[in-house]
Amino acid sequence: MHNDLVFKALADPTRRLMLDELSERKEQTLYELTARLIMRHEVTISRQALAKHIDLLEQAGLVGSEKRGKYRMLVFNDAPLRSITDRWLK
Amino acid sequence: MHNDLVFKALADPTRRLMLDELSERKEQTLYELTARLIMRHEVTISRQALAKHIDLLEQAGLVGSEKRGKYRMLVFNDAPLRSITDRWLK
DNA sequence: ACAATACGCAACCACAGGGTTGCGTGTCAA
DNA sequence: TTGACACGCAACCCTGTGGTTGCGTATTGT
Numbered sequence: 001m002h003n004d005l006v007f008k009a010l011a012d013p014t015r016r017l018m019l020d021e022l023s024e025r026k027e028q029t030l031y032e033l034t035a036r037l038i039m040r041h042e043v044t045i046s047r048q049a050l051a052k053h054i055d056l057l058e059q060a061g062l063v064g065s066e067k068r069g070k071y072r073m074l075v076f077n078d079a080p081l082r083s084i085t086d087r088w089l090k
Numbered sequence: 091m092h093n094d095l096v097f098k099a100l101a102d103p104t105r106r107l108m109l110d111e112l113s114e115r116k117e118q119t120l121y122e123l124t125a126r127l128i129m130r131h132e133v134t135i136s137r138q139a140l141a142k143h144i145d146l147l148e149q150a151g152l153v154g155s156e157k158r159g160k161y162r163m164l165v166f167n168d169a170p171l172r173s174i175t176d177r178w179l180k
Numbered sequence: 181a182c183a184a185t186a187c188g189c190a191a192c193c194a195c196a197g198g199g200t201t202g203c204g205t206g207t208c209a210a
Numbered sequence: 211t212t213g214a215c216a217c218g219c220a221a222c223c224c225t226g227t228g229g230t231t232g233c234g235t236a237t238t239g240t
Contacts (some may be wrong), residue, residue, distance in 0.1 A: 011101035012228080013094055023178045026170055031186060048227055051187075057172055059202050070237045085171045088113045103197080121216060139199055141217075160207045160216050186218075193230075195228080198240075 006080045009060035011017060015053050018039050022063060022076035029071040095168045099150035105116060105143050107131055112153060112166035119161040 010013055021036050024027060035049050037043040054074065057063040064075040099105055104127075111126050112118060124140050127133040144164065146152040154165040 006102050008095075008107070010097050015226085016097070019178050023180075029186085045228090046230065047187080048231085050190090052228075067187090072187070076178075081175045081178055084175065088109050088166075088171055089168055090113075104198085105214090119216085134200090134201065137217080140199085142198075157217090162217070182240090183238100184240100186236090188235080189214085189233085191230100193228105194230100195227090197226080198224095200221100202221085203219085204219100205218080206216095210212090210214105 003080060003084060005056075005060040006062065006084060009062055012053070012069065013090060014043060014045065014050075015057060017043065018050070018053060019062065019076065020054065022074060023078065026062050026075065030074060032064075036072050093170060093174060094150065095145065095146075095150040096174060099146050099152055104133065104135065104140075105147060107133065108140070108143060108147065109152065112164060113168065116165065118164050120164060121156075121161065123164060132175070 010019075017037060018033065021033055030047075031053065033054075033084055034047055043088065054063060054065065058065055061080045064077055066073045066075075070090075100109075107127060108123065111123055111130075120137075120141065123144075124137055127140065131140065144153060148155055151170045152167055154167055156163045156165075
């Protein structure tokens with residue numbers, strides 16, 4: 001099942017918070033995201049930990065990332081989310 | 091976040107299979123479900139393991155259970171699933 | 181040129197979680 | 211009444227994973 005990664009990605013509360021932030025802004029650097037999470041959501045975790053979460057979100061197809069100079073640009077993608085629960089709803 | 095349990099419940103492929111089976115039949119005993127999973131999906135895991143999964147699904151509100159004599163009746167509930175991804179889709 | 185910045189990578193740690201085995205118990209049919 | 215049956219409970223094991231620290235590196239402004 002290829003959306004196994006999506007369900008796994010959604011299982012962690014920190015990653016869901018990250019998606020909240022990412023879905024509100026079309027484009028954002030990892031640095032910005034990290035700052036916002038700490039400021040607005042009192043997330044007290046290291047940058048490296050957040051980077052790992054982003055990797056998982058990217059593998060799940062929920063986030064696209066592109067290296068732009070010094071920064072890593074992040075783009076939210078809701079496609080894997082659409083109709084993911086349809087198999088149980090009729 | 092109270093739907094944390096829902097996301098956690100959906101993170102495991104075996105539990106998603108169980109939901110597949112449960113959503114197709116309104117009512118079912120744990121025994122029936124176990125049998126079906128082994129027959130139709132080649133799930134080779136113990137009864138106790140499946141019972142643990144059911145407990146988690148129940149805590150998430152995705153399954154209701156009622157002891158009826160010797161059997162444990164299971165009822166699927168799709169309510170926690172509805173619009174669970176809405177926060178990221180607009 | 182140089183130092184601060186934004187990030188990648190790797191090793192390590194603690195614990196949650198999926199699985200098992202073993203045993204006990206209430207229920208029901210013969 | 212007795213034995214098979216459907217299930218609950220608990221201890222245990224091993225792996226996955228979320229977190230950390232430490233270090234290296236390309237990029238950038240001054």
